[in-house]
Amino acid sequence: MYDLSQRLADGMQTFPDDPEVRLSPTAVFEADGYRVTSIECGSHTGTHVDAPTHTEPDGDGLDAFPIDRFVLETVRVDCRDLGARDAIPPERVPETDVECVAFHTGWDDHWGTDRYLDHPYVAPETARRCAERGYDVGVDTLNPDPTPSPRSGSDEPTGFEAHHELLGNDCLVFENLTGLERVPERFELRAYPLALGGDGAPVRAVGVADE
DSSP, rough: EOOOOOOTTTTTOOOOOOSSOOOEEEHHHHHHHEEEEEOOOTOOOEEEEEEEETTTTOOOOOOGGGGGGGGGEEEEOOOTTTTTOEEGGGGGGGGGGGGGGEEEEOOOGTSSGGGGGGGGEOOOHHHHHHHHHHHHEESSSSSOOOOOTTOTTTOOOOOOOHOOOHHHHOOOOESSBGGGSSSOSEEEEEEEEOOOOOEEEEEEEEEEEEO
């Protein structure tokens, strides 16, 4: 089993303008005899899952999906040859019998830096092909769409086109995965969300490989 989750931490990186993450002690052992930590964060903090209602006006929330929906036979697609702000083309989408495609860009190496904003992205037609084949999508990036940054290109899709293609067809999106190089090409992704029931939630993403 491989942990594919970014660790929650005070001040950790988020999507631009998302709520800041704050972890602070509210009880300490020396004074109280036990420890409690206050956690403040957005629903799309760290490694998390997007529900359709995140971008779709009439989309379902996470509570519409049974818990076994978050255990997915997954194929890892190597996209580490792509550079900053390159599009993942539809030719990368495999024809297979899995439930989820995880695009492995290696961009998690830049986690916590400004460069993390300039990740490769899922082209709208690539997202459309995934939706047509019924695949949920995982990325080791901040966003399947291009994330705004000072280095955004004028030829890039704007808004949330990949999100709309996927979430508009009830395909879940798992963001900020990490360590995909450790799992085999085909593995089981277990990514159970916190029981928030809304537009998204942090997950503990675990890759399980057959012995």
